[in-house]
Amino acid sequence: MxxxxxxxxxxxxxxxxxxxxxxxxxxxxxxxxxxxLLMRGDVALYFYPYWEAAARATREGRLPFWNPDLFTGIPFLAxxxxxxxxxxxxxxxxxxxxxxxxxxxxxxxxxxxxxxxxxxxxxxxxxxxxxxxxxxxxxxxxxxxxxxxxxxxxxxxxxxxxxxxxxxxxxxxxxxxxxxxxxxxxxxxxxxxxxxxxxxxxxxxxxxxxxxxxxxxxxxxxxxxxxxxxxxxxxxxxxLLLAQASIRAGGxxxxxxxxxxxxxxxxxxxxxxxxxxxxxxxxxxxxxxxxxxxxxxxxxxxxxxxxxxxxxxxxxxxxxxxxxxxxxxxxxxxxxxxxxxxxxxxxxxxxxxxxxxxxxxxxxxxxxxxxxxxxxxxxxxxxxxxxxxxxxxxxxxxxxxxxxxxxxxxxxxxxxxxxxxxxxxxxxxxxxxxxxxxxxxxxxxxxxxxRLLPPEAWSDPRLPALVLRDLQREVGPEAGRILSVVDLRFDPGDLGEWRSVFGGQLSPEAFEEFLVATKYKEALVANLPMARGLPTVDGYDGGVLPLRRYIELARRFVPTDRLLRDGRLWETLPGLPEARWLQLLGVRWIVTDRLRDEWIDGVFYDRGIAADACGAEPVEAGPFPPLEATELRLLVTSSLPPGTKLGVAELQTSEGDRLELSVAMGERNTPVRVRWGMPKQITGVRLRPASPACAEGGWRVEGGALVDERTGAFQALVLSPGGAFARRYAGDVKIYEFRKALPRLYGVCQVLSARGEAEAMDRLADPAFDPSRIVVIEGETDRAEEPPRPCAVKIQWLRFTPEVREAEVRLEGPGWLVLMESFDPGWRATVDGQAVPVRRANGLFQAIAVPGGVHRVRWEYQPAGWGVGIGLTALSLFSGVWIWGWRRARGKVPRQAHE
Structure with missing residues (x-):
């Protein structure tokens, strides 16, 4: 009892x-x-991706010190x-x-x-x-x-x-x-x-x-x-050490x-x-x-x-x-x-x-x-x-x-x-x-x-993520980063199917949230690529990240009135940055919407990439599957009057022949047509502008297509400077490959010195700066400016993990190896087992000097202050146990209510 x-x-x-x-x-x-489940706002764009990445690391039994998937690389645990x-x-x-x-x-x-x-x-x-x-x-x-x-x-x-x-x-x-x-x-x-x-x-x-x-x-x-x-x-x-380099440094x-x-x-x-x-x-x-x-x-x-x-x-x-x-x-x-x-x-x-x-x-x-x-x-x-x-x-x-x-x-x-x-x-x-x-x-x-959404709002795999995952695996460690420039006003192609499934179950407000979540995944914006293990140059944060240097670099290609300090380039960029900025940031894959694309007279025009025909490089398209065509149609924007000669179109045929045909300005809002006689299988297109047309205002190409007038068949073209872009996927959104992308680790043999951040950023903003062959190193003020010289660098990866990068490199002469990960004092580097200083490169990244010949180089990351923090925690744990034992030895403390 x-x-x-x-x-x-x-x-x-x-x-x-x-x-x-x-x-x-x-x-x-x-x-x-x-x-x-919950699937909106910060839950969808921030916490789910971070929790997914952290859980993945936990299941793999590793401490994720570094996060290579956001903001050109950032600390993870810090x-x-x-x-x-x-x-x-x-x-x-x-x-x-x-x-x-x-x-x-x-x-x-x-x-x-x-x-x-x-x-x-x-x-x-x-x-x-x-x-x-x-x-x-x-x-x-x-x-x-x-x-x-x-x-x-x-x-x-x-x-x-x-x-x-x-x-x-x-x-x-x-x-x-x-x-x-x-x-x-x-x-x-x-x-x-x-x-x-x-x-x-x-x-x-x-x-x-x-x-x-x-x-x-x-x-x-x-x-x-x-x-x-x-x-x-x-x-x-x-x-705390990370905060000193963050957007919140100094308040x-x-x-x-x-x-x-x-x-x-x-x-x-x-x-x-x-x-x-x-x-x-x-x-x-x-x-x-x-x-x-x-x-x-x-x-x-x-x-x-x-x-x-x-x-x-x-x-x-x-x-x-x-x-x-x-x-x-x-x-x-x-x-x-x-x-x-x-x-x-x-x-x-x-x-x-x-x-x-x-x-x-x-x-x-x-x-x-x-x-x-x-x-x-x-x-x-x-x-x-x-x-x-x-x-x-x-x-x-x-x-x-x-x-x-x-x-x-x-x-x-x-x-x-x-x-x-x-x-x-x-x-x-x-x-x-x-x-x-x-x-x-x-x-x-x-x-x-x-206010919840169906599980499919998170779990339903969207094709762009799967395609990019396969492309990353195909290319390997050199795959490069993703940049999404997307207007979320597009409608998913399976909108009707989702409406039939959930239209009767969800309120209009909830279905709209489900639709937005679906488009987030389709467009791979904010932190969502990290959830799939896909590296993006973008990201979303609002704490100690992104790094202040990242935002300073973004100021050079994002309009000041649109720049957001928490990242989200996908929301702020009015269009694709210049190719040199894509190279500088290590971007290889571009995700865009299809809102600007057009059908005109039964022909589809991909307007995701626009090109200045009077730029430094000729506008090109190809290679693409051979199509027997009778004309080239171009969407051209220009203030020049109709009939003005714009330049010449060079067409490469499957037989190895080359056609050179004149391009003249057409009527406003109608495609420019370039015709030839007999049908030809075209495999490549190059546009060479006429000097007078460039002097009088120039012209831009915003889309093109090869058309067979006999059958109505066509091949939509991606026209870009030097043929830098190729379309790799077309669905609700499109994925382009930037074929001039720089790999995660690359070598250069010409260096420009800078006394500090401001001078380094000015050098990067110079239109003549070419990141593929020149690196800006801060603090190298005593180094004489080097003239351009040939530079052959071969890199073979031996190990590629978030915290360890190891490769065998062969340099024709002394040069610099640039690692496309944000500079952080926690990175350490060795060349043939000997420690070498890691220098800040191109404003945001890091580089080491390497002599000519064959060498084994290694980068390894551990957060700055990690050892100090562990020591303080151990000391405090000992102190806490001692205080607890001392109080128990004195007997129980009498209960005292707060008066």
Whole structure:
């Protein structure tokens, strides 16, 4: 009987916590009960690809120090947002990535609720208050809305555990929880969390007047914080060194540091529950109308530090709309490293959860008519703001918020009426809690985290990725990188099939998101190539990456008004960069859409590549399958009048003959036609411009085709300078091969020196610079300019992995080997086993000097600071164990509630 009684008592004690956990799981029911998945925004373009690459490395049993697949090569582990060393992430590596992400969301939501429940109980909240605080935090709008930023979501889940450990004066536990939060990989959340803790755990009463009071109150935090930094040093030391070379080095410009500030006009949409616009998650921070009623009741609590935390969060979230915030950025320069002031809403969510717990503890009997009236008026004011915000376009959205959905308005009105009735009749807390939970559940099920797409949105393989994978394997280590220049307005060819499959299952909004996800995969944009192991010159980030040098180089070929600091060349490039930039960046494969292509008089014209006929190289096409044709048709743009001689078309036939035919300007908006007599099998085309035509304005070729007028058969041509481009795939998008691409490792024998970055970039921007035979080396100021000379270099790969590149090279004379991976101090190189200095080459990459002859060269990468970080972590681990043992030797610390 004693055992039964004990179990019964344990169940009774655990029931409130289980109730809170059940409510949180219920808030995520659509996510958990469906085989569908999250597939939008950062989840699709950032986290899935990184998690896929990290899981692949884990299953292979290797540490992925270097990432060769994004941004011309970047550190992998040193990027904190990857969260590679966060234990739950690695434990989920054997599951499909979408499922792993869903389980991580569930685990961390429950973990957050458990931590908040424990914190509230330690702070002497009663059972109802602790349960309400746990639900308000883990099922509230701000926390759930961040689930799409999984690293931020994970880090927020540790905040209540850190607070609980500090309040209980357990520095070792605080250190462990703080280290786990750092390993989640969201530095901004770490800073916000410690700001909340400093307010919550500040001394109270007379203790504030004494230095000893501050020392006593904050000493567990200081010790725990130091331990957290030490235990996570193996992650943040390499990350800190990487940050010095990143776009955030020295802080962001003020306008970027203030981006995504919460406008006061948006407070209604932010603080009231409703079906949020997909791009509005940064501003979502509701706790429910009945939750606001609990705050009104809890404000009479003696200790109101929760209100200070919540108020500070709201005030700082205003960012640019708060005149104090820019001053704060000046006083604390490290804050300039972060964007999105709206993320200070994390403090609001944390403080408000504690306040709601206090309100449920005190009950509606303590509310009073004045506070009830203030709650009602405040709620009505927020509703008015929400309705007035309809035409506003928040940051990150391409259109206005639009009108509030009737269901959301109904939810607000019902909650307001219910709150008034509750205050009048004052029923049990269970009735109040039930109505509030219903309000939260209704809002949570409308959040983007619960708006899912079919598994095919991620798993369906698209042909371009498969084609590029085969092309990469065919070419080997020299395959080069991908550049996508795509307008996503194109329609997939299987649109009708998808509509027939999912048109009746998905709402129009959800089907549109599915369609966008499909086009993302088709076009291989942002970080998606990495998920398939395909290297791209592009990428998408917003943390310590991309490198500052990468952005500086991009400024030379991306219009300033279009340049984005987080990458996304596919969105910013108005067209293909010049061939020399493609060479410089190691681009071999071009992915484009088909929106500019045309059918004219039954003939298809590929307009993906345009060429200046008066450029340095003649415009060519071929080789291509022989076609018996009777004429060449060209799409020409020029200001020259019809009939003007443009030049000569040289046609190569399958018999080895060469035809030279005059090309004259035709009528505007009609193809230029070049005819010959008998049908010929044409295998190559070259256009030689006439000097007068070039002198008088020139002309461009934007497409062409060989046509057999007898049958209507045709061969679409890709016309480019020197025949540099060849079409390798044509589907919903097209893939071109840039045949003048430079390999990942190549040799040159002519060097230009530069004193620093600015001079190096100027040399690269010179139209006469040819990256195939010249390299710009920074710091070689004493080297005399070398005249051009013949240079024969042969390279045979011996080993090619992300972190190790080894090859046998044969140089005709002394020269330089250029490795097309971003310069990083973690790279080391040897020639025939002897260490050689790695120099910064062509502004972004790296090179080593090699004497003439046959040599074995090797590059190897390990993050800078990795050894130091490991040492600090080992020392901190020893210190933590020693502190834990010392405290146990002294006996248990008496329980002290935070007053």
């Amino acid at each position: 004693g055992i039964v009684r004990g179990l019964r008592m344990s169940a009774i004690r655990a029931a409130p916590l289980l109730l809170a956990l059940g409510a949180v799981a219920l808030a995520l029911l659509p996510l958990l009960a469906s085989p569908n 990027n904190p947002q990857v969260g590679f060393f966060y234990p739950p992430n690695r434990a989920l590596s054997w599951l499909p990535v979408p499922l792993a992400l869903k389980l991580s969301i569930l685990m961390h939501a429950l973990w957050a609720a458990g931590g908040m429940f424990g914190l509230a109980r330690w702070l002497r909240y009663r059972t109802a208050g602790a349960t309400a605080a746990a639900v308000a935090y883990a099922a509230g709008g701000y926390f759930l809305a961040q689930a799409e930023h999984i690293n931020q979501f994970q880090a927020l889940a540790w905040l209540p555990w850190m607070a609980w450990a500090w309040a209980a004066r357990r520095p070792v536990r605080l250190g462990l929880a703080g280290a786990m939060q750092i390993l989640c990989g969201h530095a901004q959340t770490v800073v916000l969390s410690w700001a909340a803790l400093l307010i919550l755990l500040a001394p109270s009463g007379d203790e504030r007047r004494r230095l000893s009071g501050w020392i006593r109150a904050w000493s567990p935090g200081a010790l725990g914080g130091a331990l957290a930094l030490g235990l996570s040093a193996f992650q943040w030391v390499p990350s 962001l410009p003020l306008n970027e540091a203030l981006s995504f500030s919460l406008s006061p006009v948006l407070l209604g949409r932010s603080l009231l529950p409703g079906r949020e616009a997909p791009a509005f998650t940064e501003f979502t921070a509701y706790v429910g109308v009945l939750g606001l009623l609990a705050l009104a009741a809890g404000i009479r609590q003696t200790d109101r530090r929760w209100a200070v935390i919540a108020g500070a969060g709201l005030l700082l979230a205003l960012g640019a709309y708060n005149p104090i915030y820019p001053l704060l950025l000046e006083l604390f320069p490290p804050l300039r490293a972060f964007r999105v002031p709206a993320r200070w809403l994390a403090l609001w969510a944390f403080g408000a959860a504690l306040g709601i717990g206090a309100g449920f503890d005190r009950g509606l009997a303590r509310l009073g008519p004045r506070r009830l009236a203030l709650w009602a008026l405040g709620s009505l004011a927020l509703m008015g703001l929400a309705l007035a915000a309809s035409p506003i376009q928040p940051p990150g959205m391409t259109g206005s918020l639009g009108p509030v959905k009737p269901a959301a308005v109904g939810l607000w009105v019902v909650a307001l009426i219910a709150g008034g009735l509750l205050a009048w009749r004052r029923p049990s807390r269970a009735v109040w809690a039930g109505l509030w939970l219903a309000e939260l559940m209704g809002a949570a099920w409308g959040l983007p985290v619960n």
